[in-house]
Amino acid sequence: MHYEILGCQAPDTPTLVLSSGLGGSARFWAPQLPALAEHYRVVVYDQAGTGRSPARLAEGYTIANMAGELLEMLDELGIQQCHFMGHALGGLVGLELALQRPNLLQSMVLINAWSSPNPHSDRCFAVRKNLLRDSGPAAYVQAQALFLYPADWIAAHSAQLAEDEAHALAHFPETDNLLRRIAALQAFNVEDRLEQIKTPTLLIANRDDMLVPWQRSQHLADKLYSAQLALLDYGGHASSVSDVEPFNRVVLDYLARQA
Incomplete structure (x- = not known):
């Protein structure tokens, strides 16, 4: 898989691994990298079958497979402990x-995640x-912003979205790969x-998330042994x-406390 190691490279610098959502691209984390790279050795990667990590994903591909691929990459890099977002x-x-390797993780930050299916997200x-x-990739990409961002943000950032959508279309994954990831x-x-x-865990959720109900993060916060929830309004x-700024502040404050 394609990966990049950014930020401070001093031997005692803590490592932070970033894993993006369905799109799978390291590019997703661009708004966080300047702030994180001041304090961490940051590892970003394109997930298998996306972006710069070409692969043909097998039928029955699972999240456990994705975790196994990341573990192989971290082993190759000699990373024995890290924070994860x-x-x-x-x-x-x-x-x-x-679950697979608990001793690897010093802490986790999980953003709008879940532990089991729910009817709204399935819809x-x-x-x-x-x-x-x-309707094809162009329609899929055009609709993506509706699931990701608030309406007022979409209206105010049409030029940025047009650029992002052009990039997404130019690097669109194979349809079978995307369907298997979904x-x-x-x-x-x-x-x-x-x-x-x-693992000590911060759950970040948004009240206005229209793709994953914020209560799924509340559920995780209630069930995990050492977890807390940061519920954002916007x-x-x-x-x-x-x-970006409120999000980065919540993440940096939590990671600093873990240190």
Whole structure:
């Protein structure tokens, strides 16, 4: 998989691994990198079958497979301990890491994540799959902002969105890969294993998230052994992009406390 290591490289610098959502691209974290790179050795990567990590994903591909691929990459880099931050699908990867190799993780930040399916998100992903199958990648990409951002932010950032959408179309993954990634996150269910996860965890959720109800993060905060919830009022599903400064402040404050 394609990866980049950014920020401070001093031997005693803590490592922070970032895992993006359904799009899978390291580019998602651009608004966070300047702030994080001042304090951490930051590892970003394009997930298998997306962006600069070409692969043909197998039928029955799972979140556990995604976590296994990331573990292989971290082993190759010699990373034995790290902090982890994941958005949506990336948050599911974090939960799997905590189950597969708990000693790796010093802490987790999980953004608009979940531990089992819910009817609202399933409805949203069904719409997205239908757009992809019936109308093609251009319609899928055009609709994406509606699921990610608040309406007023979309209206105020049309030029940025046009640029982002052109980039997304130019680097659009194979349709089968994307459908298998969606199927993986729809099938994800670790409800009966949450009590096994002891990693200190910050859950970040947004009240105005129209893709994943914020109560799914509240549920995780209630069930995980060492977790707390930061509930943000604004930003939609991707407040790391649409409301950068408050988001970064919450993350940096939490990670500093873990240190």
